[in-house]
Amino acid sequence: MSSYHPLTEAEAIEIAKSVPGVFNADAKLVSREIGDGNLNLVFHVSDPATNASLILKQALPYAKVVGESWPLTLDRARIESEALILQEKLAPGLVPKVYVNDNVLALTVMEDLSDHVIMRRGLIEGGTYPKFAEDISDFLARTLFFTSDLGLNQQEKKGLVRSFVNPELCKITEDLIFDDPYTNSPNNSFDDHLKEDAQALWDDSDLHFEVALLREKFLTHAQALLHGDLHTGSIFITPESTKVIDPEFAFYGPIGFDIGAIFANLLMHYAAQEHWTPDEATRRDRRAYLTNTIRDIWAGFDRKFRELWNENGVDRISRTPGYQDDYMNRLLKDAFGFAGAKIVRRIVGLSHVADIDKIPDAAVRAKAQRLSLAIGTSLIKRNRNAASIEELIGIAESAVAA
Ligand code: SR1
Ligand code: MG
DSSP states (O other): OOOOOOOOHHHHHHHHHTSTTTSOTTOOOEEEEOOOSSSEEEEEEEOTTTOOEEEEEEEOSEETTTEEEEEOOTHHHHHHHHHHHHHHHHSTTSSOOEEEEETTTTEEEEEOOTTSEEHHHHHHTTOOOTTHHHHHHHHHHHHHHTTSTTTSOHHHHHHHHHHTOOHHHHHHHHHHHHTGGGTTOTTOOOOGGGHHHHHHHHHOHHHHHHHHHHHHHHHHOOOEEEOSOOSGGGEEEETTEEEEOOGGGOEEEOHHHHHHHHHHHHHHHHHTHHHHSOSHHHHHHHHHHHHHHHHHHHHHHHHHHHHHHHHHOOOSGGGSTTHHHHHHHHHHHHHHHHHHHHHHHHHHSSSOOHHHHTOOSHHHHHHHHHHHHHHHHHHHHHGGGOOOHHHHHHHHHHHHHO
Protein backbone atom coordinates (compact mmCIF):
# COMPACT_ATOMS: atom_id res chain seq x y z
CA MET A 1 0.00 0.00 0.00
CA SER A 2 1.54 3.37 -0.91
CA SER A 3 1.83 6.04 1.76
CA TYR A 4 -0.10 9.29 1.47
CA HIS A 5 1.08 11.79 -1.12
CA PRO A 6 -0.84 14.02 -3.52
CA LEU A 7 -1.32 12.03 -6.73
CA THR A 8 -0.03 13.07 -10.12
CA GLU A 9 -2.15 12.75 -13.25
CA ALA A 10 0.00 9.74 -14.27
CA GLU A 11 -0.57 7.98 -10.93
CA ALA A 12 -4.31 8.60 -11.26
CA ILE A 13 -4.18 6.62 -14.53
CA GLU A 14 -2.44 3.67 -12.84
CA ILE A 15 -5.04 3.58 -10.07
CA ALA A 16 -7.92 3.94 -12.54
CA LYS A 17 -6.58 0.97 -14.56
CA SER A 18 -6.80 -1.24 -11.47
CA VAL A 19 -10.55 -0.63 -11.06
CA PRO A 20 -12.20 -3.76 -12.45
CA GLY A 21 -14.66 -3.64 -15.34
CA VAL A 22 -14.26 -0.02 -16.50
CA PHE A 23 -11.37 0.16 -18.98
CA ASN A 24 -9.98 -2.32 -21.53
CA ALA A 25 -6.56 -3.73 -20.55
CA ASP A 26 -4.80 -1.99 -23.49
CA ALA A 27 -6.66 1.33 -23.13
CA LYS A 28 -4.63 4.54 -23.58
CA LEU A 29 -6.03 6.58 -20.73
CA VAL A 30 -6.03 10.36 -20.42
CA SER A 31 -5.94 12.06 -17.01
CA ARG A 32 -6.73 15.67 -16.08
CA GLU A 33 -6.84 17.35 -12.67
CA ILE A 34 -10.11 19.29 -12.78
CA GLY A 35 -10.72 20.20 -9.11
CA ASP A 36 -12.08 23.71 -8.77
CA GLY A 37 -13.52 23.37 -5.25
CA ASN A 38 -12.12 24.65 -1.99
CA LEU A 39 -10.49 21.52 -0.62
CA ASN A 40 -9.52 18.59 -2.88
CA LEU A 41 -7.80 17.27 -5.98
CA VAL A 42 -10.17 15.79 -8.56
CA PHE A 43 -8.84 13.71 -11.48
CA HIS A 44 -10.90 12.86 -14.54
CA VAL A 45 -9.53 9.71 -16.17
CA SER A 46 -10.97 8.61 -19.49
CA ASP A 47 -10.42 6.39 -22.51
CA PRO A 48 -11.04 8.56 -25.60
CA ALA A 49 -11.52 5.40 -27.69
CA THR A 50 -14.53 4.13 -25.70
CA ASN A 51 -15.55 7.20 -23.67
CA ALA A 52 -15.31 5.08 -20.50
CA SER A 53 -14.31 7.32 -17.57
CA LEU A 54 -13.87 7.62 -13.81
CA ILE A 55 -13.39 10.31 -11.21
CA LEU A 56 -10.69 10.07 -8.53
CA LYS A 57 -11.17 12.51 -5.69
CA GLN A 58 -8.27 12.92 -3.29
CA ALA A 59 -8.28 14.96 -0.10
CA LEU A 60 -5.30 17.26 0.45
CA PRO A 61 -3.94 17.63 4.01
CA TYR A 62 -4.88 21.31 3.97
CA ALA A 63 -7.71 23.55 2.73
CA LYS A 64 -6.81 24.33 -0.90
CA VAL A 65 -8.81 27.57 -0.81
CA VAL A 66 -6.45 29.02 1.84
CA GLY A 67 -3.24 27.00 1.43
CA GLU A 68 -0.95 24.83 3.56
CA SER A 69 -1.31 27.20 6.51
CA TRP A 70 -4.77 25.65 7.11
CA PRO A 71 -4.17 21.92 7.83
CA LEU A 72 -7.19 19.70 7.40
CA THR A 73 -7.74 16.05 8.27
CA LEU A 74 -7.50 13.41 5.55
CA ASP A 75 -10.16 11.43 7.44
CA ARG A 76 -12.72 13.49 5.54
CA ALA A 77 -12.11 11.22 2.53
CA ARG A 78 -13.21 8.19 4.58
CA ILE A 79 -16.24 10.11 5.80
CA GLU A 80 -17.12 11.13 2.25
CA SER A 81 -16.89 7.63 0.78
CA GLU A 82 -18.73 6.01 3.71
CA ALA A 83 -21.46 8.65 3.47
CA LEU A 84 -21.82 8.11 -0.30
CA ILE A 85 -22.07 4.34 0.17
CA LEU A 86 -24.73 4.74 2.87
CA GLN A 87 -26.66 7.39 0.92
CA GLU A 88 -26.72 5.11 -2.16
CA LYS A 89 -28.35 2.41 0.01
CA LEU A 90 -30.91 4.80 1.46
CA ALA A 91 -31.63 6.92 -1.64
CA PRO A 92 -30.61 4.75 -4.62
CA GLY A 93 -29.59 6.57 -7.80
CA LEU A 94 -29.23 9.98 -6.15
CA VAL A 95 -25.46 9.88 -5.48
CA PRO A 96 -22.47 8.79 -7.61
CA LYS A 97 -21.47 5.14 -7.33
CA VAL A 98 -18.29 4.54 -5.33
CA TYR A 99 -15.98 1.96 -6.97
CA VAL A 100 -13.00 2.05 -4.62
CA ASN A 101 -11.96 3.95 -1.53
CA ASP A 102 -8.47 4.07 -0.08
CA ASN A 103 -8.21 5.66 3.35
CA VAL A 104 -4.39 5.85 3.23
CA LEU A 105 -4.35 7.84 0.00
CA ALA A 106 -7.53 9.66 1.16
CA LEU A 107 -9.00 8.69 -2.18
CA THR A 108 -12.47 7.91 -3.50
CA VAL A 109 -12.82 6.47 -7.00
CA MET A 110 -16.31 7.06 -8.26
CA GLU A 111 -18.70 7.31 -11.16
CA ASP A 112 -17.97 10.11 -13.63
CA LEU A 113 -20.95 12.45 -13.88
CA SER A 114 -19.59 14.67 -16.68
CA ASP A 115 -22.86 14.22 -18.59
CA HIS A 116 -24.38 16.28 -15.74
CA VAL A 117 -23.64 19.90 -14.90
CA ILE A 118 -22.96 21.41 -11.48
CA MET A 119 -26.33 22.83 -10.51
CA ARG A 120 -24.97 26.26 -9.58
CA ARG A 121 -23.55 26.64 -13.06
CA GLY A 122 -26.69 25.17 -14.65
CA LEU A 123 -28.86 27.72 -12.86
CA ILE A 124 -26.52 30.58 -13.79
CA GLU A 125 -26.85 29.51 -17.43
CA GLY A 126 -30.64 29.68 -17.08
CA GLY A 127 -31.32 25.95 -16.74
CA THR A 128 -34.57 24.60 -15.33
CA TYR A 129 -34.74 21.26 -13.60
CA PRO A 130 -38.27 19.85 -13.45
CA LYS A 131 -37.23 16.72 -11.55
CA PHE A 132 -35.08 18.46 -8.96
CA ALA A 133 -37.69 19.12 -6.26
CA GLU A 134 -38.87 15.50 -6.42
CA ASP A 135 -35.32 14.10 -6.33
CA ILE A 136 -33.88 16.32 -3.64
CA SER A 137 -36.93 15.91 -1.39
CA ASP A 138 -36.50 12.13 -1.80
CA PHE A 139 -32.81 12.40 -0.95
CA LEU A 140 -33.50 14.54 2.10
CA ALA A 141 -36.44 12.53 3.40
CA ARG A 142 -34.80 9.13 2.95
CA THR A 143 -31.25 9.88 4.11
CA LEU A 144 -32.40 11.96 7.07
CA PHE A 145 -35.29 9.76 8.22
CA PHE A 146 -33.42 6.44 8.04
CA THR A 147 -30.41 7.76 9.96
CA SER A 148 -32.50 9.41 12.69
CA ASP A 149 -33.80 7.84 15.90
CA LEU A 150 -37.19 7.72 14.20
CA GLY A 151 -36.10 5.32 11.47
CA LEU A 152 -33.09 3.53 12.91
CA ASN A 153 -32.64 1.51 16.08
CA GLN A 154 -31.13 3.91 18.60
CA GLN A 155 -28.13 1.68 19.39
CA GLU A 156 -27.26 1.35 15.70
CA LYS A 157 -27.68 5.08 15.33
CA LYS A 158 -25.11 5.69 18.03
CA GLY A 159 -22.67 3.50 16.09
CA LEU A 160 -23.18 5.74 13.07
CA VAL A 161 -22.79 8.86 15.19
CA ARG A 162 -19.38 7.50 16.24
CA SER A 163 -18.27 6.75 12.65
CA PHE A 164 -19.25 10.19 11.47
CA VAL A 165 -17.68 12.34 14.18
CA ASN A 166 -16.14 15.00 11.95
CA PRO A 167 -14.66 17.66 14.25
CA GLU A 168 -12.38 19.51 11.83
CA LEU A 169 -14.93 19.92 9.08
CA CYS A 170 -17.59 20.85 11.64
CA LYS A 171 -15.22 23.49 13.00
CA ILE A 172 -15.06 25.08 9.54
CA THR A 173 -18.84 25.39 9.60
CA GLU A 174 -18.96 26.51 13.21
CA ASP A 175 -16.47 29.31 12.48
CA LEU A 176 -17.40 30.32 8.94
CA ILE A 177 -21.17 30.18 9.34
CA PHE A 178 -21.94 30.71 13.00
CA ASP A 179 -19.19 33.05 14.15
CA ASP A 180 -17.02 35.00 11.68
CA PRO A 181 -19.80 36.84 9.80
CA TYR A 182 -21.01 38.40 13.07
CA THR A 183 -17.69 39.90 14.10
CA ASN A 184 -14.78 41.70 12.44
CA SER A 185 -12.94 38.41 11.78
CA PRO A 186 -9.82 38.20 9.58
CA ASN A 187 -11.51 35.23 7.86
CA ASN A 188 -14.22 37.47 6.44
CA SER A 189 -14.06 38.67 2.89
CA PHE A 190 -16.44 41.16 1.32
CA ASP A 191 -16.55 43.97 -1.21
CA ASP A 192 -15.61 47.43 0.10
CA HIS A 193 -19.07 48.70 -0.70
CA LEU A 194 -20.45 46.30 1.95
CA LYS A 195 -18.50 47.77 4.88
CA GLU A 196 -21.56 49.40 6.46
CA ASP A 197 -23.69 46.30 5.86
CA ALA A 198 -21.06 44.15 7.58
CA GLN A 199 -20.85 46.62 10.47
CA ALA A 200 -24.66 46.37 10.83
CA LEU A 201 -24.32 42.57 11.14
CA TRP A 202 -21.61 42.97 13.78
CA ASP A 203 -23.74 45.40 15.80
CA ASP A 204 -27.05 43.52 15.72
CA SER A 205 -27.37 41.77 19.08
CA ASP A 206 -30.89 40.47 18.33
CA LEU A 207 -29.42 38.73 15.29
CA HIS A 208 -26.50 37.40 17.35
CA PHE A 209 -28.94 35.92 19.85
CA GLU A 210 -30.67 33.91 17.12
CA VAL A 211 -27.33 32.86 15.59
CA ALA A 212 -26.16 31.69 19.04
CA LEU A 213 -29.25 29.46 19.29
CA LEU A 214 -28.67 28.08 15.78
CA ARG A 215 -25.00 27.50 16.55
CA GLU A 216 -25.96 25.64 19.74
CA LYS A 217 -28.31 23.44 17.71
CA PHE A 218 -25.59 22.75 15.14
CA LEU A 219 -23.12 21.86 17.91
CA THR A 220 -25.40 19.63 19.97
CA HIS A 221 -28.44 18.29 18.09
CA ALA A 222 -27.37 14.89 16.68
CA GLN A 223 -30.69 14.35 14.92
CA ALA A 224 -29.64 12.58 11.69
CA LEU A 225 -26.65 12.00 9.41
CA LEU A 226 -26.42 15.20 7.39
CA HIS A 227 -24.75 15.78 4.06
CA GLY A 228 -23.38 18.84 5.82
CA ASP A 229 -22.61 21.07 2.81
CA LEU A 230 -25.65 20.74 0.57
CA HIS A 231 -25.27 23.80 -1.66
CA THR A 232 -25.94 23.87 -5.40
CA GLY A 233 -22.21 23.29 -6.03
CA SER A 234 -22.66 19.90 -4.32
CA ILE A 235 -25.27 18.76 -6.84
CA PHE A 236 -24.77 17.42 -10.36
CA ILE A 237 -27.89 17.79 -12.44
CA THR A 238 -29.68 17.37 -15.77
CA PRO A 239 -33.39 17.92 -16.40
CA GLU A 240 -33.87 14.18 -15.86
CA SER A 241 -31.36 13.35 -13.13
CA THR A 242 -30.01 14.63 -9.81
CA LYS A 243 -26.82 13.39 -8.10
CA VAL A 244 -25.72 14.72 -4.73
CA ILE A 245 -21.93 14.79 -4.37
CA ASP A 246 -19.23 15.86 -1.88
CA PRO A 247 -20.53 14.76 1.56
CA GLU A 248 -17.15 15.31 3.24
CA PHE A 249 -18.84 17.55 5.84
CA ALA A 250 -21.20 14.69 6.82
CA PHE A 251 -21.87 14.39 10.55
CA TYR A 252 -24.78 13.90 12.94
CA GLY A 253 -26.52 17.24 13.21
CA PRO A 254 -29.86 19.04 12.93
CA ILE A 255 -31.98 18.00 9.94
CA GLY A 256 -32.96 21.59 9.12
CA PHE A 257 -29.32 22.36 8.29
CA ASP A 258 -29.40 20.32 5.04
CA ILE A 259 -32.85 21.60 4.06
CA GLY A 260 -31.84 25.19 4.83
CA ALA A 261 -28.71 24.80 2.70
CA ILE A 262 -30.79 24.07 -0.40
CA PHE A 263 -33.20 26.93 0.30
CA ALA A 264 -30.29 29.35 0.90
CA ASN A 265 -28.64 28.61 -2.41
CA LEU A 266 -31.88 28.88 -4.39
CA LEU A 267 -32.59 32.17 -2.60
CA MET A 268 -29.16 33.64 -3.40
CA HIS A 269 -29.71 32.74 -7.04
CA TYR A 270 -33.12 34.44 -6.73
CA ALA A 271 -31.43 37.53 -5.29
CA ALA A 272 -28.94 37.62 -8.19
CA GLN A 273 -31.57 37.65 -10.94
CA GLU A 274 -31.25 41.32 -11.83
CA HIS A 275 -27.99 40.36 -13.52
CA TRP A 276 -28.70 36.83 -14.76
CA THR A 277 -32.17 37.65 -16.13
CA PRO A 278 -32.05 41.32 -17.17
CA ASP A 279 -35.51 41.41 -18.80
CA GLU A 280 -38.05 42.23 -16.07
CA ALA A 281 -40.94 39.99 -17.21
CA THR A 282 -38.64 37.01 -17.72
CA ARG A 283 -37.06 37.74 -14.36
CA ARG A 284 -40.44 37.48 -12.64
CA ASP A 285 -40.93 34.04 -14.24
CA ARG A 286 -37.44 32.96 -13.23
CA ARG A 287 -38.02 34.02 -9.65
CA ALA A 288 -41.39 32.24 -9.61
CA TYR A 289 -39.64 29.10 -10.86
CA LEU A 290 -37.21 29.32 -7.95
CA THR A 291 -39.86 29.97 -5.28
CA ASN A 292 -42.05 27.18 -6.71
CA THR A 293 -39.06 24.86 -6.49
CA ILE A 294 -38.61 25.76 -2.82
CA ARG A 295 -42.33 25.25 -2.19
CA ASP A 296 -42.26 21.84 -3.92
CA ILE A 297 -39.13 20.76 -2.04
CA TRP A 298 -40.66 21.50 1.34
CA ALA A 299 -44.04 19.94 0.41
CA GLY A 300 -42.30 16.83 -0.96
CA PHE A 301 -39.98 16.53 2.01
CA ASP A 302 -42.79 17.02 4.54
CA ARG A 303 -45.02 14.42 2.85
CA LYS A 304 -42.30 11.82 2.28
CA PHE A 305 -40.72 12.15 5.73
CA ARG A 306 -44.16 11.67 7.32
CA GLU A 307 -44.90 8.66 5.09
CA LEU A 308 -41.57 7.05 5.98
CA TRP A 309 -42.30 7.73 9.64
CA ASN A 310 -45.82 6.24 9.45
CA GLU A 311 -44.64 3.16 7.55
CA ASN A 312 -41.18 2.53 9.03
CA GLY A 313 -41.06 4.33 12.38
CA VAL A 314 -39.11 2.31 14.97
CA ASP A 315 -40.01 4.42 17.97
CA ARG A 316 -43.27 3.70 19.85
CA ILE A 317 -43.51 6.97 21.74
CA SER A 318 -42.95 8.99 18.56
CA ARG A 319 -46.44 7.86 17.44
CA THR A 320 -48.00 9.96 20.20
CA PRO A 321 -50.67 12.19 18.57
CA GLY A 322 -49.35 15.67 17.86
CA TYR A 323 -45.65 14.74 18.10
CA GLN A 324 -45.15 14.34 14.35
CA ASP A 325 -46.73 17.73 13.58
CA ASP A 326 -44.61 19.36 16.27
CA TYR A 327 -41.44 17.67 14.95
CA MET A 328 -42.09 18.72 11.33
CA ASN A 329 -42.82 22.27 12.42
CA ARG A 330 -39.52 22.38 14.29
CA LEU A 331 -37.70 21.17 11.16
CA LEU A 332 -39.27 24.00 9.18
CA LYS A 333 -38.23 26.57 11.77
CA ASP A 334 -34.69 25.21 11.76
CA ALA A 335 -34.60 25.29 7.95
CA PHE A 336 -35.52 29.00 8.05
CA GLY A 337 -32.75 29.81 10.51
CA PHE A 338 -30.03 27.73 8.88
CA ALA A 339 -30.97 29.00 5.42
CA GLY A 340 -30.56 32.55 6.70
CA ALA A 341 -27.18 31.80 8.29
CA LYS A 342 -25.97 30.13 5.11
CA ILE A 343 -26.91 33.15 3.04
CA VAL A 344 -25.21 35.67 5.33
CA ARG A 345 -21.92 33.71 5.36
CA ARG A 346 -21.75 33.63 1.53
CA ILE A 347 -21.95 37.44 1.35
CA VAL A 348 -19.52 38.55 4.07
CA GLY A 349 -17.66 35.36 5.06
CA LEU A 350 -14.68 33.49 3.64
CA SER A 351 -16.21 31.51 0.82
CA HIS A 352 -18.72 32.99 -1.62
CA VAL A 353 -20.97 31.82 -4.46
CA ALA A 354 -20.56 32.47 -8.18
CA ASP A 355 -24.24 33.43 -8.55
CA ILE A 356 -23.37 36.68 -6.73
CA ASP A 357 -19.61 37.12 -7.14
CA LYS A 358 -19.67 36.71 -10.91
CA ILE A 359 -21.94 39.72 -11.36
CA PRO A 360 -19.48 42.11 -13.04
CA ASP A 361 -21.29 45.39 -12.46
CA ALA A 362 -20.49 46.50 -8.88
CA ALA A 363 -23.81 48.33 -8.41
CA VAL A 364 -25.88 45.36 -9.57
CA ARG A 365 -23.73 43.05 -7.47
CA ALA A 366 -24.19 45.27 -4.42
CA LYS A 367 -27.96 45.13 -4.93
CA ALA A 368 -27.90 41.32 -5.08
CA GLN A 369 -25.67 41.17 -1.99
CA ARG A 370 -27.94 43.51 0.00
CA LEU A 371 -31.02 41.63 -1.14
CA SER A 372 -29.37 38.39 0.00
CA LEU A 373 -28.48 39.92 3.36
CA ALA A 374 -32.03 41.25 3.81
CA ILE A 375 -33.48 37.79 3.08
CA GLY A 376 -30.86 36.02 5.19
CA THR A 377 -31.20 38.20 8.26
CA SER A 378 -35.02 38.13 8.07
CA LEU A 379 -34.99 34.33 7.93
CA ILE A 380 -32.69 34.16 10.94
CA LYS A 381 -34.87 36.56 12.92
CA ARG A 382 -38.11 34.84 11.93
CA ASN A 383 -36.94 31.25 12.43
CA ARG A 384 -38.46 30.44 15.80
CA ASN A 385 -41.87 31.81 14.80
CA ALA A 386 -42.03 30.26 11.32
CA ALA A 387 -45.06 28.09 10.63
CA SER A 388 -45.28 27.76 6.84
CA ILE A 389 -43.00 27.67 3.80
CA GLU A 390 -45.13 30.51 2.39
CA GLU A 391 -43.58 32.80 5.00
CA LEU A 392 -40.11 32.09 3.60
CA ILE A 393 -41.31 32.87 0.09
CA GLY A 394 -43.03 35.98 1.41
CA ILE A 395 -39.77 37.16 2.97
CA ALA A 396 -37.96 36.80 -0.36
CA GLU A 397 -40.73 38.50 -2.34
CA SER A 398 -41.04 41.40 0.11
CA ALA A 399 -37.26 41.93 0.03
CA VAL A 400 -37.38 42.25 -3.77
CA ALA A 401 -40.36 44.61 -3.60
CA ALA A 402 -38.78 46.85 -0.91
C1 SR1 B 1 -12.46 26.30 3.89
S1 SR1 B 1 -13.78 25.52 3.13
C2 SR1 B 1 -14.95 26.76 2.74
C3 SR1 B 1 -16.28 26.23 2.39
O1 SR1 B 1 -16.19 25.33 1.30
C4 SR1 B 1 -17.04 24.23 1.52
O2 SR1 B 1 -17.80 23.93 0.40
C5 SR1 B 1 -17.89 24.57 2.72
O3 SR1 B 1 -19.08 25.25 2.36
C6 SR1 B 1 -16.97 25.44 3.47
O4 SR1 B 1 -17.61 26.24 4.42
MG1 MG C 1 -17.57 20.53 -1.30
